[in-house]
Amino acid sequence: MVDLRPLRWIWMDGRLVPWNDARVHVLTHGLHYGYAVFEGIRCHRTDRGSAVFRLDEHLVRFLDSARVYRMKMPFDVLTLRQATVELIRANETPEAYLRPIAFSGYGQMGLDPTQSPTQVAIGMWEWGAYLGAAGVERGVRATVSSWVRVDSRSLPPQAKCAANYANSALAKMEAVSGGYDEAILLNSQGMVAEGPGENLFRVKNGVVSTPPASSGILRGVTRDTVIRFVADERIEFRRNDFSREELFTSDELFYTGTAAGITPIREVDGRPIGTGAYPVTKRLQLRYEDAIHGRNPAYASWLTAVP
Ligand SMILES: Cc1ncc(COP(=O)(O)O)c(C=O)c1O
Incomplete structure (x- = not known):
């Protein structure tokens, strides 16, 4: 576990938003039914600056998870790759854990999620080894x-x-x-x-x-x-x-x-x-x-x- 220490930016639905403004409504569909897919990725310091490890493999798995759940994904791998890089640069944090998440958004309730809009966000925070x-x-x-x-x-x-x-x-x-x-x-x-x-x-x-x-x-x-x-x-x-x-x-x-x-x-x-x-x-x-x-x-x- 880690206490979240806010960075400056979260990427949300296509743009960078300030950390504290990256919010969702309490009646967001995915919050109620667990209809969300996500990834865990890391970037690390190298001699030539920060680098993300196996970013494309993670993003492909992200889109594959969405396909299993018939979730309409509004962004492709290229856009998500650019978003990830943009976010790390904006937060000026070379070593971090990254969390892309896609979820059924606000607007519809009931168990069929296919009518809900998909929201996509990428957050990041500093996180040492998970098991210490x-x-x-x-x-x-x-x-x-x-x-x-x-x-x-x-x-x-x-x-x-x-x-x-x-x-x-x-x-x-x-x-x-x-x-x-x-x-x-x-x-x-x-x-x-x-x-x-x-x-x-x-x-x-x-x-x-x-x-x-x-x-x-x-x-x-x-x-x-x-x-x-x-x-x-x-x-x-x-x-x-x-x-x-x-x-x-x-x-x-x-x-x-x-x-x-x-x-x-x-x-x-x-x-x-x-x-x-x-x-x-x-x-x-x-x-x-x-x-x-x-x-x-x-x-x-x-x-x-x-x-
Ligand atoms: C259930 C489960 N198994 C295995 C893994 C390891 O996957 P990866 O090496 O892609 O992080 C994870 C982490 O995402 C996980 O949540």
């Missing part, structure tokens, strides 16, 4: 949630819809009130899916694995990034389902996400994971830090410069 800098360094304590991850027969997990995050919040609250840092959600088949806002990776006998998209997860941009890193490190990789007990017997486990970065898990439900040394996770973390800060030319095409 100490968590990134030393690992976090996780618990397997009693809540089952949403699945594509109810709320499609591959669309980043606000409604999915009610499920995430139930799992997160349960974890925190039980004294843990984060939850791990199983899918309706009882196999490992993901965290409330992160994907999950396992290392066992030198092989890195992660649940496939069909396990009911958000296809994370960081997950995709890590899969590329694993290939570049010449580590064996598999996309396969794994069970709760395979969490306990892992040599290493880690979360990935734009908010969380690459965060090791040092314990699951009282069982220490591996030796606590995370050699593979550490290699991937180093590669990630270099990529997002523009220090590895192999990943330069993932950066959108903010001139």
Whole structure:
């Protein structure tokens, strides 16, 4: 969690508006029915100024989420890319978390959202590692949630819809009130899916694995990034389902996400994971830090410069 510290501008419906004027009516449709899709993106300092990491992949997923929900999106990727860059420049904040959101606006009520106007905004704020800098360094304590991850027969997990995050919040609250840092959600088949806002990776006998998209997860941009890193490190990789007990017997486990970065898990439900040394996770973390800060030319095409 982070206390919001206001910056100067929010991009809203096609223009920059002062932070305090970026408001909606209390009868806004999306507020009542969870009919909103959003993204989480980061920009970071590089030697050549601020750069947004994998901006286009996030924006494409944003538009795809809207398509799943038949939401009419008034802006294309090019416009949203320009808006993002304009916003970072205007706020003069080179390192931040960015939050594009599209939602059914004010004007209609009732469950069919297709008649409501779509409103689109991009906000940004300063946000350190979601599970804490100490968590990134030393690992976090996780618990397997009693809540089952949403699945594509109810709320499609591959669309980043606000409604999915009610499920995430139930799992997160349960974890925190039980004294843990984060939850791990199983899918309706009882196999490992993901965290409330992160994907999950396992290392066992030198092989890195992660649940496939069909396990009911958000296809994370960081997950995709890590899969590329694993290939570049010449580590064996598999996309396969794994069970709760395979969490306990892992040599290493880690979360990935734009908010969380690459965060090791040092314990699951009282069982220490591996030796606590995370050699593979550490290699991937180093590669990630270099990529997002523009220090590895192999990943330069993932950066959108903010001139
Ligand atoms: C449920 C869920 N899974 C996984 C992720 C990780 O996705 P990404 O790496 O694109 O941030 C997120 C974050 O957006 C998420 O909310």
